[in-house]
Structures are given as C-alpha cells and as structure tokens.
Amino acid sequence: MIARYELLLALAVALFTMGLLGVVIRRNLLVVVMSLELMLNAVVLSFVAAAAHTQTLHGAAMTFFIYVAATCEIALAMALLVLLVRRRGTLDLTARQELRG
C-alpha cells in the first residue's frame, strides 16, 4: 500500500513538473492555460492518493473545492483570453512585450 502511495505521489510530481514546463516554454496562451490545468490535476492526484491511503475524506473533499476553483478559473481565463486576442490579434505570449524594464 505504501508503495502504491509513493508511486502515485511520484506520478503527481512528474505531472506537476510537466505542467510547469509547459507554462514556461510554450508561446501559445491556450496551451499555457492547459499546462496550468495539468498542474491542478497533479495536485488533485496527490490529494486523492493521500485520501485513499489514509482512508479519510478530507483529501477527497478538498478535491471537490479544487474542481470549483478550476471551473471559475477556466471560465474567467477563457473570457480574458478571447478579449486579449481581439485586442492584440494573436495568442503569442512573446508577440508584444508591454512590460519593459
């Protein structure tokens, strides 16, 4: 049982790292948002693994609230993304660097 728990935590760490990598290296704003979802899914996996390991409900309940936060995040992110694309004309994060210095 411990081995399964540690395996799942290692999987969660690997997925979180891949999500972080996507946030840093990708140009496309949509794929950056998807990479953020990868990171959130890794966190959910670690909560569920802990809940299944300890046989308690706290981790599973926290997962529910993460889903609510993720739903809000994606609704806002998509609205902002469409607004940004209409204003700047591109999804490329490096197209216009407005912060200088």
Next chain:
Amino acid sequence: MITDVFIVSFGVLALVFAAMVLVARQPMRAALALVAHMSSLAAIYACLNVHVIALFQVLIYVGAVMVFMVYTIMLLDDRDVAYRRRFSGTLVPGVVVSLGAGLVLLRVLGPGGAVASPQPGADPFSFATFSAAFMERYWLHFEIATVLLLAGIVAAWAVIREER
C-alpha cells in the same frame, strides 16, 4: 495485484498524454490530449475506489471545463503565429527550472517524507458518506464555494461587457 497493473498502465498513459499537451502544435490536439489525460486520471481514481472523485473528474473536468475550452479554440483564428512557433526562447532555462522544481518536490514528498498511516474502517468514499459529510462537516466550505462560483460568473460577465 491486477489493480496495481491498471494504476501503472493508466499512469503511463497520463504521462504520455501530458507530454502530448506540451509538444502539440495545434491547440485542438493539445486539448484532446488533455481530455485523454484527465480520463486516464479518472480511471486511476476509480482503481483506488474513490468513485466520487472519478465521477467529478469526468463530469466537471472532461465534460464541462474541456468542452468550454474546445469551444474557445473554435472561436479563435487557426492562422495565428503562435500555432507555427511552439516554444519560447526560455526553453533551456525552463527545462532546468522545471527539473529542479521536480527534484525538490520528489525530495519533500518522496520516501522519508510525511506519510500518514492508514486508518482502517468503513469505506469513506461512498456517495452516501460523501454527501453526509458535506452536509455535516463541510457545509460552510460548500457555501463559500457557491459564492466563489457566483463571483466567477459575475467576473466573466464583466469581461464580456468590457469586450463590447
């Protein structure tokens, strides 16, 4: 034993689909890879007997969040320059920083980390137990979550008004 085989198989699938999200050129392909990744995670949750969360994963993430994302992709122009050039100039530093962060997380969460001991008892992940716990212990959190959802709706509406 067979459960462990399924968990490892779906774990490998989740990793492969996550890698496809990172390297896909077209956002629609990345979104479909993300759907497959989330479905693999839902299968892992089902193997762990946490069926409530597996159901939420499919209904909320795959069924709502990702469908919303696919609709957004269809609204956008597929001749965008970001579709042709995938990676930014921070590829090498990004790989180094991500690997470093992953190693630190492995060190903190890995063997010798904070591993709680299992508590034997009745199955806490049945729908009845989950629902009763939400009504008894997590009702305040649940109400706060509804306020957060309402705030999200109002904020999205405000952004749409700004667009007009």
